Amino acid sequence: MTSVREVIVTPVAFPDPPLLNSAGVHQPWALRAIIQVRAADGSIGLGETYGDAPHLALLTRAASAIENLDIFDLAGLVAKIAEALGAADAPDRHGLTGDSTAAKTLARVVSPFEVALLDLQGQAIGRPIYDLLGGKVRDRVPFSAYLFYKWAGTDSWGPALDPAGIVAQARSMIDQYGFESIKLKGGVFPPDEEIAAIRALRDAFPGLPLRLDPNAAWTPETSIKVAEQTEGLLEYLEDPTGGLAGMAEVAALAPMPLATNMCVVAFADLPEAIERGSVQIVLADHHYWGGLRACVELAAICRTWGIGVSMHSNSHLGISLAAMVHLAAATPQLTYAVDTHTPWQSGVDVVSDPLVISGGAATVPDTPGLGVTLDEDKLAELHDNWWRCGIRERDDTAYRQSFEPDYVKLRPRW
Numbered sequence: 001m002t003s004v005r006e007v008i009v010t011p012v013a014f015p016d017p018p019l020l021n022s023a024g025v026h027q028p029w030a031l032r033a034i035i036q037v038r039a040a041d042g043s044i045g046l047g048e049t050y051g052d053a054p055h056l057a058l059l060t061r062a063a064s065a066i067e068n069l070d071i072f073d074l075a076g077l078v079a080k081i082a083e084a085l086g087a088a089d090a091p092d093r094h095g096l097t098g099d100s101t102a103a104k105t106l107a108r109v110v111s112p113f114e115v116a117l118l119d120l121q122g123q124a125i126g127r128p129i130y131d132l133l134g135g136k137v138r139d140r141v142p143f144s145a146y147l148f149y150k151w152a153g154t155d156s157w158g159p160a161l162d163p164a165g166i167v168a169q170a171r172s173m174i175d176q177y178g179f180e181s182i183k184l185k186g187g188v189f190p191p192d193e194e195i196a197a198i199r200a201l202r203d204a205f206p207g208l209p210l211r212l213d214p215n216a217a218w219t220p221e222t223s224i225k226v227a228e229q230t231e232g233l234l235e236y237l238e239d240p241t242g243g244l245a246g247m248a249e250v251a252a253l254a255p256m257p258l259a260t261n262m263c264v265v266a267f268a269d270l271p272e273a274i275e276r277g278s279v280q281i282v283l284a285d286h287h288y289w290g291g292l293r294a295c296v297e298l299a300a301i302c303r304t305w306g307i308g309v310s311m312h313s314n315s316h317l318g319i320s321l322a323a324m325v326h327l328a329a330a331t332p333q334l335t336y337a338v339d340t341h342t343p344w345q346s347g348v349d350v351v352s353d354p355l356v357i358s359g360g361a362a363t364v365p366d367t368p369g370l371g372v373t374l375d376e377d378k379l380a381e382l383h384d385n386w387w388r389c390g391i392r393e394r395d396d397t398a399y400r401q402s403f404e405p406d407y408v409k410l411r412p413r414w
Contacts, residue, residue: 002071002124006038007063007113011051012382013389014348016315017155019148022187022217023409024396028153029389030315033059034350034379037116039071045119046374047112048319049287053392054090058109061085066113071120074293081110104266107290114291115323115370122369129323129370133296133330140361141328144211144337145170145179146313146344149188155346162193163200170201173343180360181209181235181337187217191226191414202233209235209337216242216262219412220249227254235336236281236310239263242411248276257281261312265289267298274305281336283312284327287320292327299333313339318354321362322370325355329364350379 016030031051038044049059065084069076089102118129130136147169152159160169170182182201186194194212201210216239218226223240227250230237238259241250251258257280264273264282266289273279282302284295299309311324311334321342328334342357352375355362365371397409 002039002041002043002120004037004066004069004071004117005040007066008036008038009056009059009063010034010036010379010383011056011386012317012350012379013051013385013391014317014345014382015155017148017157017344018151018153019185019344020150020188021148021185021396022215022411022413024398024400024407025151025403026315026396027391027394027399029385029391031386031391031394032315032317033112034317034319034374035059035063035112035116036374037066037071037113037120039120039124043120043123044374045071045116045123046319046370046372047114047116047119048317048323049112050108050314051386052090052394055108058085058088058090058105059112061088062109062113071117071124074114074117077113077117078106078110081113082106085109101266103268104288107266107294108288111287111289111291111294114293115286115319118292119369126368128364128366128368129292129326130330130364133292133326136329136364137332138329138364140363141325142181142337142361143177143179143340143342143357144181144183145173145177146339146341147173147182147184148344149185155344157344163197166197167200167204170205174205177343177357178359178361179208179337181211183211183213183238183339185215186212187214187413191218191222195226195229198230198233211235211238211259213238215239216411217413219414220246222412222414223250224253227256231255238283244269244272244276244278247278251277251279257308259283259308259310261285267301270301274307279307281308281310283310283339284331284334285312285314286323286327287314292323295327296331299331303333308336309333310336311338313341315341315344317345318349318351318372319370319374321355322351322365322372325362325364326370348382349375350382351375352378
């Protein structure tokens with residue numbers, strides 16, 4: 001059987017606009033790590049993950065541990081990485097997935113290597129990754145326009161700090177990509193201002209589903225009031241408040257479903273969430289759930305309990321986009337348009353022909369493996385960015401404090 005001959009972990013950085021959220025504002029460079037797993041026959045499997053320094057250190061330990069592993073031995077992959085990491089626990093610097101644990105750290109480290117091995121497996125048998133996940137249930141994967149309040153920057157999008165700016169941003173994004181649903185990242189301004197933005201979006205795009213995600217910036221009481229005032233406007237309300245208990249309190253009174261990528265982020269969270277009725281939709285993310293197969297397992301559990309499935313996004317490149325498309329293509333329960341940061345990349349990527357979002361969706365590739373190819377020149381350029389940018393960990397709060405020294409991250413804030 002084909003085995004792993006070499007593993008290369010390359011940190012990269014690419015320009016990121018000043019996107020605002022409940023933790024602060026995006027730094028000017030987004031960090032990622034690109035994984036190349038070279039098999040004995042010379043073929044290369046690709047993975048992509050977070051690029052923060054503590055995570056990079058663990059990726060390097062994992063890379064050494066899986067040399068000579070059979071590319072089809074995914075159980076061995078998890079076992080070898082678990083042995084290499086031991087009790088290592090790298091905190092989530094993105095501030096989204098709750099308290100860090102060794103199990104969560106292991107899931108984040110395993111994920112890009114699993115994707116790379118699935119890429120190799122697909123190449124070896126001449127089948128796309130979705131066939132390794134159970135087969136294709138849709139030919140095109142719909143995505144949602146992901147709107148942010150943002151400062152003016154060197155990007156081409158311009159500022160968006162009020163309802164008019166948000167509507168203009170949505171119009172530009174929809175004109176370019178054809179999105180047929182809209183998500184607004186909230187938790188930045190007082191709730192009344194963000195409700196006004198949702199109403200402005202509804203007036204401008206009367207036929208498109210809307211979502212609002214304040215990243216747990218509100219108390220349960222505030223969340224209930226916002227839910228009441230947005231009745232009939234939102235497809236779902238995402239993480240209005242923190243914790244399973246708080247979400248259950250809101251869910252009991254909210255007229256729309258509640259979604260999460262913050263309070264249900266590991267399998268251990270599911271029993272309590274189900275018992276409390278905390279959420280009606282879980283946003284899968286293979287980067288921190290433990291890989292593509294783990295997300296398929298998550299979707300099966302959600303189907304059993306009547307919970308919907310959507311998909312979370314963080315700043316990412318084309319390898320992650322391809323992995324997300326394969327996962328969505330093979331997951332019947334994933335019936336909501338997928339989140340993506342692709343428009344915010346402004347075309348920067350490490351793959352030679354990234355998947356294209358047009359008409360609001362990406363066509364699922366039918367070529368073996370992931371269906372994307374690494375561009376070595378682009379990889380070198382983005383790796384050089386990493387060396388030059390000087391950023392080694394994402395910290396939205398500290399970056400905002402460099403402009404507003406009195407800014408404090410508060411969850412809840414309202």
